[in-house]
Amino acid sequence: MTRPAIYLDHNAASPLLPEARSALLAGLDLVGNPSSVHGHGRALRNLIDTARGQVAGLAGAERKQVVFTGSATEAITQAIVGGAKAFASTAIVISAGEHAAVTKAAEATGLPVITIRLLSDGCIDLDQLAGVIATEEGNLLVALGWVNNETGVVQPMGRINALVGPTRHTLFVDAVQAFGKLDLAFASTAPDMMAISGHKIGAPAGVGALLVKAHADLVRLIPGGGQEQGRRGGTEAAALIAAFGAAAEAFPARYAAADVETLTAKLQAALPAEAVVFGGARLGNVINFAVPGVKSATAMMALDLLGLSVSSGSACSSGKVGPSHVLAAMGVAPELAECALRVSLGWSSTADDIDAFIAGYQSVLTRQRARQGQAA
The missing domain is CATH 3.40.640.10 (Type I PLP-dependent aspartate aminotransferase-like (Major domain))
Known part of the structure; x- marks a missing residue:
């Protein structure tokens, strides 16, 4: 593998x-x-x-x-x-x-x-x-x-x-x-x-x-x-x-050299207009967002096949993917919370990583919308 x-x-x-x-x-x-x-x-x-x-x-x-x-x-x-x-x-x-x-x-x-x-x-x-x-x-x-x-x-x-x-x-x-x-x-x-x-x-x-x-x-x-x-x-x-x-x-x-805040801002700017970003004052290395109708489990599997590793929240639950208690506590609707993805950057992150994610996520959205159009 x-x-x-x-x-x-x-x-x-x-x-x-x-x-x-x-x-x-x-x-x-x-x-x-x-x-x-x-x-x-x-x-x-x-x-x-x-x-x-x-x-x-x-x-x-x-x-x-x-x-x-x-x-x-x-x-x-x-x-x-x-x-x-x-x-x-x-x-x-x-x-x-x-x-x-x-x-x-x-x-x-x-x-x-x-x-x-x-x-x-x-x-x-x-x-x-x-x-x-x-x-x-x-x-x-x-x-x-x-x-x-x-x-x-x-x-x-x-x-x-x-x-x-x-x-x-x-x-x-x-x-x-x-x-x-x-x-x-x-x-x-x-x-x-x-x-x-x-x-x-x-x-x-x-x-x-x-x-x-x-x-x-x-x-x-x-x-x-x-x-x-x-x-x-x-x-x-x-x-x-x-x-x-x-x-x-x-x-x-090394973290300062990666300039993660700039990379995170670039990622956020590239999200589709309908994307919802969760949280107010946030640390500059992470963005948790959702595009309505695109479930996180589906998106994560598709991104993984493209060689992109992201998550839907905490990694400390034996690999389980389930509803976020954090988003629920913030009052996020369950149907939106189940679409949440967390992208978090660190010392090894690069602009090429962000470009790859933007391109990969766009391809996931394109396929998802095509399926939704066919279903309609």
């Missing part, structure tokens, strides 16, 4: 950066356990310490605030399940557009889950959030995504920080889609914890991190043998972590 020629699904996973590949292979050549005190162990520990500084640099965090995990989902679960226990939370607050990793972790706490609605532009209802914070008794754990993985909508994190930060409540931010594209400034802003991922910025899958402030240092999920300063047990995957660090260092320049 041949590999798709054009990859436009970076919100699912970004291709491996050359720098990350080199760091991964170099790490795989080392033998030992990072917790061992002999020379082999110290060499692996040095890899991890270097990567911790690289990841911290991109996240605007202190080195000691970075806890490496096996994935962003693990980091999210540690923050919510472990955080609810550590802070004696009485309820979890999420939005209606959260990734399944957040919603499932919230449910796993066994605590009441308060869901904040989305407005039609994809932003959370800040008035409802403010009301919940003002009236809810007990300790809330507020868990919100900064950038929506399906629509690219950027939540007003400054206003959320101002609402939650001065209170007694705990704020956790899913920053997976924001990491490397927005200034997280973790060390100097309100969130108590943030989750980030490696494979969204060109590192291999299988490594992520939880960023924690000092007062959240007792948040635990996997006790184990005291690795990661006692905050996450289990022998560290040093080669994966080294690749994560290398990606964090290399990604900003």
Whole structure:
């Protein structure tokens, strides 16, 4: 089976950066356990310490605030399940557009889950959030995504920080889609914890991190043998972590060089007049749109045959293609939502990729309209 020629699904996973590949292979050549005190162990520990500084640099965090995990989902679960226990939370607050990793972790706490609605532009209802914070008794754990993985909508994190930060409540931010594209400034802003991922910025899958402030240092999920300063047990995957660090260092320049915002604007300008673009203030690398009457499942299969890889939303549902809970929460009609396609760009995207998609999607529309004409 041949590999798709054009990859436009970076919100699912970004291709491996050359720098990350080199760091991964170099790490795989080392033998030992990072917790061992002999020379082999110290060499692996040095890899991890270097990567911790690289990841911290991109996240605007202190080195000691970075806890490496096996994935962003693990980091999210540690923050919510472990955080609810550590802070004696009485309820979890999420939005209606959260990734399944957040919603499932919230449910796993066994605590009441308060869901904040989305407005039609994809932003959370800040008035409802403010009301919940003002009236809810007990300790809330507020868990919100900064950038929506399906629509690219950027939540007003400054206003959320101002609402939650001065209170007694705990704020956790899913920053997976924001990491490397927005200034997280973790060390100097309100969130108590943030989750980030490696494979969204060109590192291999299988490594992520939880960023924690000092007062959240007792948040635990996997006790184990005291690795990661006692905050996450289990022998560290040093080669994966080294690749994560290398990606964090290399990604900003490569992402900037790709000029994805210009490419995304070019794609949007080429869409047919009847296309509906979902979301208001969006990150510049993604566009989620629908052409009425052209179902996403049909379009994705046709594009795949043309060597074009896009998606209809989250890739974290075992390959399922179904209705988007995010679009439903925004009030999008079901018949329009089932036509939604997500095109997401990244460090390897080029103008030729966009030209190929525009031509490919136009051919899909032409065939679809021809069939509809024949049926009529």
